[in-house]
Amino acid sequence: MKYAARRIVMLLVTMVIVSLLAFAAFDLISGSPAEIMLGTQATPERVAELEAQLGLDRPFPVRYAAWLAGFFTGDLGTSYSYSQPVWELVAPKVGVTLCLSLLSFALIAVVSIPLGLWASRRSGGPLDAAGTVIDQFLMAVPPFFTGILLSWVFSITLHWFVHGQFPDLAAEPAGALQYLFFAAVAIAIPRIAMTVRMLRSTIQGEMRKDYVRTAISRGNDRAGVLRHHVLRNALVPVVTFLAQTMAEIVAAGVVVEQVFAIPGLGRLLVASISNRDYPVVQAIVVILAFWVVLAGAAADIANQRIDPRLRLGGAS
Amino acid sequence: MKKKLLALLLLTGLLSAALTGCGGGSEEQASGDGQTADGSAGARAQTNEIVVGIAQDLDESLDPHLAVAAGTKEVMFNVFEGLVKPTPDGDLIPAVADHYEISEDQTTYTFTLREGVTFHNGDPVEMQDVVYSIERCADDSEGTPLIPALSAISSINSDAATLTITLDQPDSEFLSYLTLAILPEDYPDQATAPVGTGPFRFVSRTAQDSIVLERFDDYWGTPAQLDKVTFRIIENADSLVMSLQSGAIDMFAHLTTTQASQLGDDFQILEGTMNLVQALYLNNTAEPFNNEKVRQALCCAVDKQQIIDLAFDGYGSPIGSSMYPAFQKYFVEDLTDYYSYDPERARELLAEAGYPDGFSMTITVPSNYQPHIDTATVLVEQLRAVGITAEIQLVDWGAWVSDVYTNRQFQSTVIGVDASNMTARALLERFTSTADDNFINYQNADYDALFQQAQATADDAEQTELYKQMERNLTEHAANVYIQDLADLVALRSGLDGYQFYPIYVMDLSTVHYTA
Numbered sequence: 001m002k003y004a005a006r007r008i009v010m011l012l013v014t015m016v017i018v019s020l021l022a023f024a025a026f027d028l029i030s031g032s033p034a035e036i037m038l039g040t041q042a043t044p045e046r047v048a049e050l051e052a053q054l055g056l057d058r059p060f061p062v063r064y065a066a067w068l069a070g071f072f073t074g075d076l077g078t079s080y081s082y083s084q085p086v087w088e089l090v091a092p093k094v095g096v097t098l099c100l101s102l103l104s105f106a107l108i109a110v111v112s113i114p115l116g117l118w119a120s121r122r123s124g125g126p127l128d129a130a131g132t133v134i135d136q137f138l139m140a141v142p143p144f145f146t147g148i149l150l151s152w153v154f155s156i157t158l159h160w161f162v163h164g165q166f167p168d169l170a171a172e173p174a175g176a177l178q179y180l181f182f183a184a185v186a187i188a189i190p191r192i193a194m195t196v197r198m199l200r201s202t203i204q205g206e207m208r209k210d211y212v213r214t215a216i217s218r219g220n221d222r223a224g225v226l227r228h229h230v231l232r233n234a235l236v237p238v239v240t241f242l243a244q245t246m247a248e249i250v251a252a253g254v255v256v257e258q259v260f261a262i263p264g265l266g267r268l269l270v271a272s273i274s275n276r277d278y279p280v281v282q283a284i285v286v287i288l289a290f291w292v293v294l295a296g297a298a299a300d301i302a303n304q305r306i307d308p309r310l311r312l313g314g315a316s
Numbered sequence: 317m318k319k320k321l322l323a324l325l326l327l328t329g330l331l332s333a334a335l336t337g338c339g340g341g342s343e344e345q346a347s348g349d350g351q352t353a354d355g356s357a358g359a360r361a362q363t364n365e366i367v368v369g370i371a372q373d374l375d376e377s378l379d380p381h382l383a384v385a386a387g388t389k390e391v392m393f394n395v396f397e398g399l400v401k402p403t404p405d406g407d408l409i410p411a412v413a414d415h416y417e418i419s420e421d422q423t424t425y426t427f428t429l430r431e432g433v434t435f436h437n438g439d440p441v442e443m444q445d446v447v448y449s450i451e452r453c454a455d456d457s458e459g460t461p462l463i464p465a466l467s468a469i470s471s472i473n474s475d476a477a478t479l480t481i482t483l484d485q486p487d488s489e490f491l492s493y494l495t496l497a498i499l500p501e502d503y504p505d506q507a508t509a510p511v512g513t514g515p516f517r518f519v520s521r522t523a524q525d526s527i528v529l530e531r532f533d534d535y536w537g538t539p540a541q542l543d544k545v546t547f548r549i550i551e552n553a554d555s556l557v558m559s560l561q562s563g564a565i566d567m568f569a570h571l572t573t574t575q576a577s578q579l580g581d582d583f584q585i586l587e588g589t590m591n592l593v594q595a596l597y598l599n600n601t602a603e604p605f606n607n608e609k610v611r612q613a614l615c616c617a618v619d620k621q622q623i624i625d626l627a628f629d630g631y632g633s634p635i636g637s638s639m640y641p642a643f644q645k646y647f648v649e650d651l652t653d654y655y656s657y658d659p660e661r662a663r664e665l666l667a668e669a670g671y672p673d674g675f676s677m678t679i680t681v682p683s684n685y686q687p688h689i690d691t692a693t694v695l696v697e698q699l700r701a702v703g704i705t706a707e708i709q710l711v712d713w714g715a716w717v718s719d720v721y722t723n724r725q726f727q728s729t730v731i732g733v734d735a736s737n738m739t740a741r742a743l744l745e746r747f748t749s750t751a752d753d754n755f756i757n758y759q760n761a762d763y764d765a766l767f768q769q770a771q772a773t774a775d776d777a778e779q780t781e782l783y784k785q786m787e788r789n790l791t792e793h794a795a796n797v798y799i800q801d802l803a804d805l806v807a808l809r810s811g812l813d814g815y816q817f818y819p820i821y822v823m824d825l826s827t828v829h830y831t832a
Contacts, residue, residue: 035714035717037376039384039385043460044722045460046459079523082375083377084508152558155562156558156561162356162564163558163561164369164548164550164555164559164564165356165367165562165563258552259555261550261564263524263525268524271523271524
């Protein structure tokens with residue numbers, strides 16, 4: 001219980017730090033929201049007037065404190081660009097981005113763990129060499145390129161989905177998930193390649209350890225040792241790695257949402273940054289940070305299940 | 317623990333089976349109904365609606381008096397109307413007004429309201445709405461009015477049916493400002509749920525996704541042919557081409573030539589003009605462009621036709637001053653070739669200006685406009701040929717508006733300048749010494765005097781001639797290196813027709829229709 005409480009406090013602290021960094025970053029880059037809103041009609045007087053209206057003429061700490069106070073009372077503010085409450089803009093997109101991230105994560109876990117196990121058995125030999133080359137290649141393919149390729153093959157050529165026509169997630173969940181699946185593949189491919197390589201080297205390293213030799217000398221067969229002893233030890237760093245992958249999935253999602261024209265948080269984030277729409281950017285950054293930190297916490301809990309030694313370490 | 321691990325592996329297997337099953341199922345679906353081959357384009361023809369792709373969201377106030385982005389005005393043109401409205405030919409015809417009279421001295425404008433015009437919310441358009449709309453744009457209590465030219469109004473008189481506007485001084489262009497949208501008075505949600513009198517009514521906006529318009533059935537004039545138009549935001553260039561090919565969208569304006577060539581027989585490509593003055597805009601107070609000879613040297617060093625050929629596959633109209641060809645009345649053709657491409661002459665001019673070995677310069681370009689980036693890329697090579705080392709600095713749109721446009725902290729930039737309404741003034745006033753939007757810091761006493769004279773005269777022919785002299789002034793003093801009016805390529809799915817180009821930056825969908 002004490003542990004859970006400490007986790008929650010950590011989560012809040014992380015989110016506050018992230019939001020402060022995002023807030024500060026905007027203070028450093030050029031371009032004020034008022035100038036952008038006025039566009040080519042911007043004159044120094046109009047800019048000053050609008051800045052006063054938006055409260056941007058106040059000093060940085062005051063503005064941040066006001067935002068933080070609003071955040072903890074559930075008021076995310078009003079979007080400068082859309083003159084709509086931020087929550088209204090962001091809420092329908094949270095589900096889409098969440099589905100995309102989870103789908104990508106599931107793909108990575110589902111494909112890379114069996115593949116990594118398989119790869120670890122065959123070290124040496126031409127097949128292994130070929131596998132390593134392919135793995136290296138897939139690791140280097142950027143998701144936006146895979147995204148274009150996948151769309152070309154599965155939408156334009158095979159008509160498995162209609163590129164550019166994302167079905168409504170609530171009204172047509174099956175169609176939307178099918179659409180998201182292809183985007184998730186684009187995100188997952190390089191991470192799968194990384195996870196496979198990681199798992200392969202961890203298992204091979206583990207197999208060389210003394211306890212494995214002991215277990216085999218006691219008459220166990222290799223496969224049994226792998227299943228009963230090695231896998232559990234090898235999984236700990238992999239689970240930690242997968243949790244870190246969540247941050248990369250979220251980052252890659254921003255690009256892939258654009259390539260697939262998916263109305264998710266990523267596109268809104270990019271547009272809001274270039275519009276200097278601070279309230280929207282702050283809200284999205286905090287949501288994404290929350291999501292990534294949550295994945296880290298989940299990995300810790302999973303690891304403690306896998307390895308009791310970590311559980312003791314966590315409680316002390 | 318062993319069991320849990322097994323369960324985990326089982327779950328993994330199940331998930332993968334489910335996902336593969338998902339893919340397989342969709343294959344059957346595709347072969348099952350032929351619809352999927354063209355997306356739902358066929359279904360949309362049945363329901364008489366289309367989806368139009370746009371590259372940028374309407375992410376600002378939708379209040380037409382406050383919206384600033386060209387992309388917003390372009391789409392919302394379908395929703396709003398003024399007392400008069402523009403036609404594809406560049407004329408102004410009565411809209412909310414039934415007819416109008418202009419006094420001979422061009423100081424008194426009398427409008428008679430059209431009967432039976434209603435707003436999209438069902439309320440009839442009353443004189444108080446018209447007066448409110450005009451006064452809102454003319455209000456100068458907070459400095460410059462929303463439409464600066466309306467400060468010429470000395471009085472507005474009205475009864476239930478007629479409106480009389482009196483001006484301080486004659487202004488032959490005044491009518492074009494009355495294209496300003498007529499909005500209902502006391503309607504608070506104009507910024508998010510706008511209400512106007514146009515052929516389409518606003519239905520919804522989903523941020524970074526779509527804008528939906530529907531035909532306004534109580535429209536006073538020729539009704540729109542389509543029942544519904546959805547504007548879908550697709551900012552990625554590759555995604556856009558695939559969305560056209562997959563059948564997700566039916567129309568897209570402002571295609572690049574590369575994109576247009578990727579589309580097959582399913583589309584017709586219409587060619588019009590963007591109605592922009594694309595130029596290498598020079599900060600006339602920044603070294604070395606404060607020297608007229610240097611600016612002229614640049615004009616001689618740049619081969620417009622080569623830019624159009626290399627970066628735009630030959631589509632585009634070369635220009636020589638701040639006026640584009642669609643403005644036939646004001647366009648001065650011989651200015652286009654005032655500086656012929658002559659690298660030798662450019663070197664001589666540079667030597668005369670004190671730069672025999674050239675110099676280094678920075679071209680600031682907004683990164684969201686590929687045509688301007690492509691133009692700058694060719695410019696760099698052309699300038700290198702005369703000894704000038706130019707470097708492209710890409711900035712995001714926000715930084716461009718702030719640094720270049722508002723604070724004028726730049727050396728040169730490639731951008732397209734548009735006209736906010738169909739007047740020469742809209743393009744030329746900005747280069748007068750004291751104009752707020754004179755972002756190139758052009759200072760020329762003759763130019764300012766010509767502008768004053770043009771505003772003072774009531775004679776249309778004389779005014780036109782003065783505007784032409786202003787254009788000549790900009791060319792002779794090489795205010796900027798003028799390049800072209802970009803070609804506007806519009807992709808329209810086969811089976812659709814009726815799209816019309818305007819001499820201003822708008823996208824009129826009221827005439828688009830299915831042919832079958």
